[in-house]
Amino acid sequence: MILKDVDFNNYFKNYPNDEGYFGRYGGCFVSDELKAAMREINDAYFNICQSRRFISELRRIRKEFQGRPTPITHLERLSNQIGNVHIYAKREDLNHSGAHKLNHCMGEALLAKYMGKKKVIAETGAGQHGVALATAAAHFGLECDIYMGSVDIKKQAPNVARMKILGANVVEVTHGLATLKEAVDAAFEAYAKEYKDAIYCIGSVLGPHPFPMMVRDFQHVVGEESREQFLEMTGYLPDSIVACVGGGSNAAGFFSGFLNDPVDIYGVEPLGRGATLGDHAASLNYGTEGVMHGFNSIMLKDENGEPAPVYSVASGLDYPSSGPEHAFWQELGRVKYDVIDDEEAIDAFFRLSRLEGIIPAIESSHAVAYAMKLAKEKKHGSILLCLSGRGDKDMDYVLENFPMK
Numbered sequence: 001m002i003l004k005d006v007d008f009n010n011y012f013k014n015y016p017n018d019e020g021y022f023g024r025y026g027g028c029f030v031s032d033e034l035k036a037a038m039r040e041i042n043d044a045y046f047n048i049c050q051s052r053r054f055i056s057e058l059r060r061i062r063k064e065f066q067g068r069p070t071p072i073t074h075l076e077r078l079s080n081q082i083g084n085v086h087i088y089a090k091r092e093d094l095n096h097s098g099a100h101k102l103n104h105c106m107g108e109a110l111l112a113k114y115m116g117k118k119k120v121i122a123e124t125g126a127g128q129h130g131v132a133l134a135t136a137a138a139h140f141g142l143e144c145d146i147y148m149g150s151v152d153i154k155k156q157a158p159n160v161a162r163m164k165i166l167g168a169n170v171v172e173v174t175h176g177l178a179t180l181k182e183a184v185d186a187a188f189e190a191y192a193k194e195y196k197d198a199i200y201c202i203g204s205v206l207g208p209h210p211f212p213m214m215v216r217d218f219q220h221v222v223g224e225e226s227r228e229q230f231l232e233m234t235g236y237l238p239d240s241i242v243a244c245v246g247g248g249s250n251a252a253g254f255f256s257g258f259l260n261d262p263v264d265i266y267g268v269e270p271l272g273r274g275a276t277l278g279d280h281a282a283s284l285n286y287g288t289e290g291v292m293h294g295f296n297s298i299m300l301k302d303e304n305g306e307p308a309p310v311y312s313v314a315s316g317l318d319y320p321s322s323g324p325e326h327a328f329w330q331e332l333g334r335v336k337y338d339v340i341d342d343e344e345a346i347d348a349f350f351r352l353s354r355l356e357g358i359i360p361a362i363e364s365s366h367a368v369a370y371a372m373k374l375a376k377e378k379k380h381g382s383i384l385l386c387l388s389g390r391g392d393k394d395m396d397y398v399l400e401n402f403p404m405k
């Protein structure tokens with residue numbers, strides 16, 4: 001498929017380019033000192049991660065430790081309630097530690113081990129990336145510092161407990177809105193001081209090059225498995241695929257398996273309380289081009305051009321930008337980015353729980369809600385959604401805040 005001069009047959013060879021650009025988006029906007037550290041990670045990624053030894057070790061880990069491949073489930077009762085469209089879910093909630101995040105954490109931590117680093121550092125929003133990295137660090141015997149905003153620490157208490165049990169050091173971030181953006185700021189600051197002994201393991205397809213590429217590549221397993229499993233299950237490719245987009249890692253891995261196929265691709269951003277700036281985190285739908293956290297993408301800005309305050313009921317989605325590759329796919333017209341608000345996501349959370357016996361993460365509930373909407377519109381065919389994680393972390397919060405459901 002050729003779309004606006006992009007040959008998706010050779011997509012992974014060409015994107016990103018050597019400087020880390022997906023078209024105009026991406027790059028590496030950091031100090032000269034950190035640029036050298038990024039170059040070290042980039043070289044290690046190409047030399048180590050492409051080696052046969054690394055690939056076969058990661059394959060074994062995915063199978064024996066993570067429990068991959070995760071299955072695809074036909075959501076029959078949900079589909080029947082809506083109409084004639086068959087909705088399916090790729091079950092990343094069944095990946096060890098409860099979400100897709102472990103896919104890139106095991107890759108990043110294995111790379112850290114090969115590079116001789118002693119510590120991994122990261123930020124977390126919903127706590128899923130923090131739990132996944134703490135899991136990987138425990139598995140490989142690495143120290144682990146996780147930066148987390150105080151608002152999220154309160155909201156995602158079960159994940160904070162899990163990180164601590166796994167031996168991670170949870171560092172509370174109290175400045176600004178004390179959510180995901182501030183956690184990224186603080187983790188980057190810490191990394192700048194410790195980069196000789198530590199490696200930053202970013203939680204999504206964000207940050208300076210090579211992180212958006214590395215995280216996408218480690219998450220590609222989701223798209224690769226999905227394509228193969230869906231074909232085997234049904235004999236066809238799905239008509240549409242859907243994933244939620246915070247920073248964009250589950251979506252990038254999932255979508256990257258279908259870029260060259262006649263499949264409609266939908267990314268779902270959080271509309272939160274509505275379209276007013278400050279009430280949502282739908283950066284690709286409402287943002288403009290800008291640089292933040294070391295990369296150029298589409299972001300939500302305040303009147304001074306600084307990252308705007310953002311909000312979503314899903315802690316893992318409230319970030320004022322998205323990965324540069326998503327900005328590129330949007331510009332190409334290959335992926336359509338749309339929105340789901342808090343209320344629709346919470347409705348989907350309960351519907352999937354009660355109709356299918358699967359409690360989804362509130363982040364993933366955005367994808368479920370959008371698949372339900374799409375199924376109503378499309379009348380027939382199939383939709384495969386990425387169920388990026390399980391909702392155990394959200395249960396106390398949902399019951400406390402949505403008691404009438």
Ligand SMILES: Cc1ncc(COP(=O)(O)O)c(C=O)c1O
Pocket residue numbers: 099100125126127128129203204205244245246247248249250251315316317361363364388389390
């Ligand atoms: C279950 C789940 N899904 C999705 C996300 C959003 O991240 P991304 O857009 O990088 O997949 C998160 C983030 O914490 C998450 O925990």
